[in-house]
Amino acid sequence: MPYDGILTNPMDGYRINFKTTTQFKANSDLINGLELQPDFAVRRGTLLSQGWKIKKTAVNDMIKTKRQIVAKDLAPDLKQKGVDIRIGLDMARIALKGLVDILVLVTGDSDFVPVMKFVRTEGIKVYIAAFGRPLRLEMCAHADCVLP
Numbered sequence: 001m002p003y004d005g006i007l008t009n010p011m012d013g014y015r016i017n018f019k020t021t022t023q024f025k026a027n028s029d030l031i032n033g034l035e036l037q038p039d040f041a042v043r044r045g046t047l048l049s050q051g052w053k054i055k056k057t058a059v060n061d062m063i064k065t066k067r068q069i070v071a072k073d074l075a076p077d078l079k080q081k082g083v084d085i086r087i088g089l090d091m092a093r094i095a096l097k098g099l100v101d102i103l104v105l106v107t108g109d110s111d112f113v114p115v116m117k118f119v120r121t122e123g124i125k126v127y128i129a130a131f132g133r134p135l136r137l138e139m140c141a142h143a144d145c146v147l148p
Contacts (some may be wrong), residue, residue: 002027003047003078010052012071041090045082053077088115097123102127104147106136116142 004019018024035042058073087105092115094100102125105112116126116139125144127133132148138145 001031001044001047001051003076005049007049007052007076009071009074011069011074014071016076043083043086043090045080045084045086048079048081050079051091052076084109084111086114091115091119095119095124098123101125102144104129106131108133108139110136110139113138113142120144 002018002024004024006015006017008015031042031044034040038097041076052074053076054069054073055075058069061067062069062073091103091105094103103119104127105116106129108128108130120142126141126142127145127147128143129147133136135146
């Protein structure tokens with residue numbers, strides 16, 4: 001689920017309550033809607049705050065203009081934990097039980113390559129849905145089909 005905590009910008013003290021944002025509502029609605037679709041599984045991990053990070057655009061601007069960092073240069077540093085292993089276990093279980101002929105994996109994360117190899121050895125076709133984003137060569141090499 002989307003992050004629902006409250007974070008305070010360390011430079012200006014501005015507090016963000018993520019649970020009250022329109023983005024939180026939209027993302028929650030999307031995940032809840034997907035979960036109700038037939039033949040679709042949502043695996044929820046944990047979204048953790050790792051503090052704050054400097055936005056890449058701000059770093060580039062500071063290098064060009066030699067300016068100091070300001071509060072708007074910071075963004076929350078949120079990390080998703082536990083989803084990859086849940087999806088990998090599901091894929092392995094599905095393959096070992098022979099429940100499907102094709103798995104469609106919606107990711108560009110090459111951490112899935114080992115489980116992709118495994119399920120293919122079990123006779124399951126693996127399709128990758130990248131939605132136009134570039135994939136590492138090893139992802140393409142271990143997929144039976146890359147969907148645009």
